Amino acid sequence: MTIHETSPVHGMVDHDHLKSRRLRNRIRHEAIQFGIIAIVVALLGLLAYAVKSGLAEKGIRFSFSFLANTAGFDISEGWTLTAGEGFLPDFTLFSSDMTVASAFATGIFNTAKVAILAIILSTILGTMLGVGRLSTNWVVRNLCFWIVEFVRNTPLLIQLVFWYFAVVLRFPPMASAAHFYGLIVSQQGVFVPTLSWTGGDSMISMALITLTWVSVLGAVFDPVKGIRCTCVAATVVCLALLFATGGVAMSFPLANKFKASGGTGMSPEMAALLLAIIVNSASFIAETVRGAIDALPKSQWEAAASLGLNRRCTVKDIVLPQVFRVVLPSFGNQYISLTKNTALGIAVGYPDLFNIYGTIANQTGHSLEGIIIVMASYLILSWIISTIVYWTNRRLNPMGVSR
């Protein structure tokens, strides 16, 4: 017998009364919420119905069946997924006899390609500019200041057209382009030599390539303190052995009549879009970095100075690690808007998602379905980016700082 079971009767009534009132409140609360959701869903349904009947009146069919049609147009660059033989899809260059869905996939691939490269490179350049704006050197400080000011205060579209027509297309033509050790910079694109796999499947080559990858990963991630130098050395040795045994060969780009073959290249459109977005985003990132550095307590600098650290070490080991914890969320915002800015590629003929949507809408007449696919794709890309940023932020700030 515990004291609870023999509680006085009037207490029971009171308690019950309270419980039932809470329950009633909860039910009412949930009913209201449910009602609101139901109304929103009904409104959306009504809107969809109105759109569909409006289209039907004009003789437009709303359906996604056109995705299975043959595209019938070419895309100047880009890889795509097609239904392969087995379970895995084939990853190949797009050609005009593939489906419209594959054309969309090419667009998503091209958009993601530019976005990923721009995110990495603009972060590096932006951090350098941001640190440069606080430099003790007058020239560096003012140079960084004016670059950032100029880029942040002119429209990105205009910068993009400038990079394309005034910079990239002013490179020499393929025939007279300069070759620096196999690098070709021409108005037909930028081509670099690449390693190409010639080893087939001999045991020695396979073993060596595996070792190479392991040492590259070791060099990049540095799992054990001080192993990095060893890994870099191992990579060089493995590559040298691979060359010696004929496992890999250098593939140099060769200028043909119209374009280069061999090596790997970047089209002028992509180069211009990448340049424009990197420079533009970097200047925004630079401001964020500068603000975060300014916000650090001055005592951090003084403490580092009293330990006898020079300026480079102070920035690298003390300031930046603290800064990155703070700025990551705003970097995330910048990455998302950068990804959406790739849609400007249409202005220079880069076949990004939005550009390809335009062609598809024109050839098939299904622009509404197309724009729904495009919007969903950008939404998913943005979600992926914010998820990655969120998890990185969680890892960097285990104490719950700036969640």
Next chain:
Amino acid sequence: MNLLKILTASIFAGVAFAATQASASVLDTVKQRGVLNCGTDNTAPGFGYLNTTTGQMEGLDVDFCKAVAAGVLGDASKVKFVTVTDKSRFDAVLTGQVDVVFAHTTIKPARESSIAIDFLPINFYDGTGLMVKADAGIKQFADLDGATICTTQGSATETVLTAAFKTRGWKDSKVLTYENLEKLFSALNSGRCNAMSTDKSALAAWAGNAPKPADYLILPDTLDKSPFGGFVVANDSKWRNALRWIEYGLFQAEESNISQANLVEKLKSEDPFVQKFLGIGGGYGKDFGLSDDFIAQAIKAVGNYGEIYDSNLGPKTKMYLDRKGTPNALWTQGGAIYSPLWN
């Protein structure tokens, strides 16, 4: 909850209102508005071009817009030109942003079957061609195996080129697309494109307007035919028929030798056909929902088809395209410009 009722009621009312709106003909809308919204290009010399020295729109397509405005509203100045690109032109009509589009649009079956538009009669017969820099050493289409050929986005040329590569088995050739002819031409000049491909008339226009026309070579090949027509939103016979017969009227006027210059004396003509054609004492317009003198108004504004052609593409212009021996000549001279019977 009252607020929600009002909200849903207003949405229902909006949908109902939109539904009733959609059933009225564009013809009535235009007459009510008093202004014709006409979609044209502004980068295609000879067809739809914004002349930067005068600030005026000019070209064959522009004149057709004016003719429609004169025929429907009795005043050629009552037209608002809305710039459309190869890509946006169909949506502009579907959404009601413009009432009609004249923008060197190639008539193809897929466009009438899968896009809800109806084409008007052909107002210019063209073909898909290619233009290269004269010093590139390219003399014919066959020399372009492996080249990058550029065109405009959403044009018929995109699929024409793709098909041409396929039939010839050219694996390395690429199609690169730009938003408009201006960017396309810049890309050709910079050397990014080995050739630019679009309708031959546009190629001639851009070469003709360039500082040094001799720098460019239009290849002899014609990849495909390319008949141009204006278009309106589908399932609006009242509007479409009115425009069709304004267009036929311009063809017939040339055949019957009625022009801007002699219109005043033709209006005094004793010939019963000419009287009825120009709407003296009754005419053809009433049943179309137009005024009886609609053709006279159109001719007064822009002249007959021959005059429109000559002022935009004739021997006095930079981009002279000879009519003789082409389908653009009148049918009485062996061409394909032909109006059905009016009597």
